[in-house]
Amino acid sequence: MSIEARYAGDAANTSGESEQNVILKPLADRMRPKNLDDVIGQDEVLEPSSPLRIMAQMPGASQVVVPGAALLYGPPGTGKTTIAHLVASQSHRRMIELSAVDSQVDELRSALSAAERLKRRGEETVLFIDEIHRYSREEQDMLLPAVEKRLVTFIAATTEAPSSTLAPALLSRCIIVHLHQLGINGLEQIIDRAVASPDGLDGRISLEPDARKLIILSSGGDARHALTTLEAAASRASHRAQDEGTDALLTSDDVRTVVDNLPSCSVEDHYDMASALVKSMRGSDVDASIYWATRMLEAGEDPQFIARRVIVCAAEDVGMAQPQALQTAVSAAQAVALVGMPDARVPLLEAVIAVAIAPKSDAVLQAALAAKADIAGGKLGIVPMHLRSTKGFGDSSTSASTDTGYRNPHDFGGFVRQQYLPYGIEDAQYYHPKHSGMETKIAPWLEQYREASQSGQTTAD
Known part of the structure; x- marks a missing residue:
C-alpha cells in the first residue's frame, strides 16, 4: 500500500471510528489536544505570532514568510508529536509520519516521492520525522532537496541537542523550537482534564490528593508517562471498587503498584540523571546529590559508573580546595569494586556526600584548559x-x-x-x-x- 493510500485510509478511519475503538485507544492518545490552543505548558512557543502558529495557518493565509522546516527539541512527553499533527490538521495539509527508529531508507524515499506527487496535484504535505537523531547524515542529506524546494513542510522531533542532531546543511534550514519540560501546574491540568473529559475517564474515578501528587512526581515532567500511570492506576482502582461494591477511588497505593511495574530508566534518563548528580554535587546540594545517586542505583545503574562520575567531579569541581575529596572518591570506587551491591551503596554515598559538602574550586581544570589552549595555539617553546x-x-x-x-x-x-x-x-x-x-x-x-x-x-x- 502506498503512503498516500495509507494516509487516506487513516483519515477515513479517524472520521468513522466506532465508540468501542476510541475507548480501546490508550488514554494518552485519547487526550491529545484537538487544536494548538489546547496544548498545555508550551505557551511561549505557541503564542499568536510564533513560527508554529504561522505554519499552522492555511497555505496562502499569511502575509509573512511561512517557515518551511522546524525542529522540535525537548524532553519526552512535552508534545512534539502532538504539535506536528496539529500543524498539519489546522493547515489542512496531508500528514506523512515516519520514525527514524524503525523506518528504512526505502520508506523515506517513498515518503518523499509521495509528497512530490501530492505537490504536483496541488496538495500540501507535512512530513514529520520523529527521533530524527537516529537518521544517519546520508539519510538526512536525502531530505535536503525536498526542504529546499518546499515540496514538504518539514517537521522533525528530537530529545537530543540540535547541534548534535542534524547535519549542518539541514539544521541551517530549520527553525529551532525548544519545548520545555512540563511543570507541576501543567501536569495537574493534564491529569484533571483526563479525569473529567468524556474522552478520558469521564469522571468515573476520583483521585486522592496524595495519589495525584505521586502521579506527577513519578512522571518526570512527561505528560504521556503521567497519563499512562493514571490509566493503569485507574484500572486497578475500578476493579477494586467493583469487587467491593464501592465508588472508584484512586489511592496512592494504586499509583505505587503501577509505578513499580513501569520502566524506571531509559537511555535519556541515564545521561540526564548522571548530569543531575554531578551538577548537584558541584552546587553543594548534599540532599539532591544523595537523591540522584540513590535514584540511579534504584534504576539499576552500574555503581561503578556512578563512582567514576564522583571521581571526575572531585577532581574538576573540588580540586585543590580539598584534595582529600579525590582520595575519598577513589577509595569509594575501590570499595564498590571489592564489595559490590547492595553493600557498595554506603561507601558510594559517603563519597557523594564528601564531594557535595567540600569547598569548590575548578582552578585545576581551568589551569589545564589554559595550558592546553596555549599549546594548541602554537606556543611550543x-x-x-x-x-x-x-x-x-x-x-x-x-x-x-x-x-x-x-x-x-x-x-x-x-x-x-x-x-x-x-x-x-x-x-x-x-x-x-x-x-x-x-x-x-x-x-x-x-x-x-x-x-x-x-x-x-x-x-x-
Whole structure:
C-alpha cells in the first residue's frame, strides 16, 4: 500500500471510528489536544505570532514568510508529536509520519516521492520525522532537496541537542523550537482534564490528593508517562471498587503498584540523571546529590559508573580546595569494586556526600584548559638548556649544578630563581587558586613564589 493510500485510509478511519475503538485507544492518545490552543505548558512557543502558529495557518493565509522546516527539541512527553499533527490538521495539509527508529531508507524515499506527487496535484504535505537523531547524515542529506524546494513542510522531533542532531546543511534550514519540560501546574491540568473529559475517564474515578501528587512526581515532567500511570492506576482502582461494591477511588497505593511495574530508566534518563548528580554535587546540594545517586542505583545503574562520575567531579569541581575529596572518591570506587551491591551503596554515598559538602574550586581544570589552549595555539617553546637531561631519557638530574647550569632548589634551602617555562612564555600563569578551602592558603604562597621568581635574575647563569 502506498503512503498516500495509507494516509487516506487513516483519515477515513479517524472520521468513522466506532465508540468501542476510541475507548480501546490508550488514554494518552485519547487526550491529545484537538487544536494548538489546547496544548498545555508550551505557551511561549505557541503564542499568536510564533513560527508554529504561522505554519499552522492555511497555505496562502499569511502575509509573512511561512517557515518551511522546524525542529522540535525537548524532553519526552512535552508534545512534539502532538504539535506536528496539529500543524498539519489546522493547515489542512496531508500528514506523512515516519520514525527514524524503525523506518528504512526505502520508506523515506517513498515518503518523499509521495509528497512530490501530492505537490504536483496541488496538495500540501507535512512530513514529520520523529527521533530524527537516529537518521544517519546520508539519510538526512536525502531530505535536503525536498526542504529546499518546499515540496514538504518539514517537521522533525528530537530529545537530543540540535547541534548534535542534524547535519549542518539541514539544521541551517530549520527553525529551532525548544519545548520545555512540563511543570507541576501543567501536569495537574493534564491529569484533571483526563479525569473529567468524556474522552478520558469521564469522571468515573476520583483521585486522592496524595495519589495525584505521586502521579506527577513519578512522571518526570512527561505528560504521556503521567497519563499512562493514571490509566493503569485507574484500572486497578475500578476493579477494586467493583469487587467491593464501592465508588472508584484512586489511592496512592494504586499509583505505587503501577509505578513499580513501569520502566524506571531509559537511555535519556541515564545521561540526564548522571548530569543531575554531578551538577548537584558541584552546587553543594548534599540532599539532591544523595537523591540522584540513590535514584540511579534504584534504576539499576552500574555503581561503578556512578563512582567514576564522583571521581571526575572531585577532581574538576573540588580540586585543590580539598584534595582529600579525590582520595575519598577513589577509595569509594575501590570499595564498590571489592564489595559490590547492595553493600557498595554506603561507601558510594559517603563519597557523594564528601564531594557535595567540600569547598569548590575548578582552578585545576581551568589551569589545564589554559595550558592546553596555549599549546594548541602554537606556543611550543624548546626546553631551556638548564632543564635538559644530562644522562639520557628520564634523568631528573638532582646534582647541585651541572654543565647545563641547572640549580637544585634543595641545595638552596628549597627555592632558587631560575626559568622553568619555555622561552617566549616564561611569564605565563595558568593556575589561579580560588578563595575556597585549602586554596585560600595556597593563593598567598603562590603569589609570594611568583613574585620571588620574577624579581631579579630569572635564568641560571
